[in-house]
Amino acid sequence: MIPFDFEYYQPASIAEAVQLYNDLQQNGKAPMYYGGGTEIITMARNSSIKTQAVIDIKQIPECQQLETKGQSLIIGAAVTLTAIAEANPFPLLTQAGSRVADHSVQNKITLGGNVCGTIIYHEAVLPLLLADSEVCISGINESRTESIHTVFDQQMRLNNGELVVQFKIPLEYTSLPHWHVKKTKLEKIDYPLITLCALKKDGAIRIALSGACSFPFRGRAMEKALNQPGEDLSKRVAQALQQLPGPLQDTVAGSSNYRRFVLGNLLEDAIDGLEG
Template sequence: MIPASFDYVRPTSVAEAVQALADGGDDAKILAGGQSFIPVLRLRMGDPSLVVDLGGIAELRGVREEGDKIVVGAMTTHHDVTRDDLLNQHVKLISEATKTVADFQVRHRGTLGGALAHADPAGDLAAPALALDAEFVIAGANGERTVAASDFFEDYFTTAIGPQEILTAIRFPKYTGWGARYEKFNRVAQAWSIVAVAATVKVEGGSITDARIGLTNMAGVPVRARGVESALVGQTMSEETVRAAAQAAAEGTSPTSDADAGSDYREHLAKVLTGRAVLAAAG
């Protein structure tokens, strides 16, 4: 199908983009990588009066170190995320999860910020961001503000980003030396997750000293498996310990039933995949 007509601007700075959104009003929409937005336009599921393309803003790309944080520009592509040395060293979980996103073509065009702002409950990057206690930097007419991951995802396809605001960067604490694994279950290659588990753990002297686990597609927003985290910390690392702790993975979740899986099957998958993810992360 052919999209409905709209105006198009390609600003070269965040300030210009914010102004363009203000001028366009509530009908203005942002184009990042376009991997989700372009199909919406083509199917006429969205009818914006103005599209603001962020592709010309160089300051929104790249990865840098700021003290005890790693900062990723919102327009950094998935391809660049998977190959960045700082992320692989200090925030390995986000690199591991990004490797599972769609296919090579999508990873070359899609962006970290675009995927997180889209907030699809089956998307692969929200649960890792939540597990890692990421911070989201958002710019608008009133300046810049920072939102914690626990407050960023509000509902299905809904985030804390206002209608005339832009996600500019994501800050991750450093998890240097932690193991990480993103365990994803889907029916066909490159498909959305039916269920997935993002796990990063710290093992010292044969014991699990810390653990952070996020669940994909177990609710309308990503969910922390805090029951599993609590059950793991302080325990001797063993398969039996991990499998037992993983039985708490579905606590506090509200998975849906659809054509891909029933809610009870998703709960079962969450337990199995959590066990696999933690064991792999712990080596």
């Protein structure tokens, strides 16, 4: 049970949604956009967040798109992980999304919710980073399309009141050789000890990770080490581990030393698999 009352709105257009947000905020309602609602409900129940108004975006047509247009795959922010898996237009994204939660919860978790939420893992963003995706964003004054590398830096960086509407993925990336693996402490479905996604494009391997550091990232410096021609694989992996963008997490789920050990093995398997 959520221990506070709130107003519920279900706009039918982007313009209506962002205007609602602006009006509600001016009235001190601390509004929140709502897709699947799994994170909002969980955090509200344990009093981690409080709002007086939620804006449900599921009735906005653009937020529900899942289609190919030109040379891009368009996925709306309110499309669930289950819908993505059933359509399977981007197998690496399907694999990453299918391990975020059990199937019943995947029916509610949306792509936008996983990418934009406050839980630090954001596993569904990893394929989007590797595929040089774009993010369609709308606010009260403008709509814009940005590279995901511009707006996602450890977490999604949005201006106040902005709504993520869609993700645009270049079609060429959706059929590339890829690799996905998730290691957890105990259960198949859990927060990751390490989640690794990889794509091979133009002979070079791209790597994105969640769970290693306290934020998800594409490891561009790691990629340089891993793609050195002629070098022994174990040496490349050792050099890549020196190029992490932050300290390895040290938690009850796994110490930093253990994560380093696991990550080293996962990198070797991924490179061996994609180069083999």
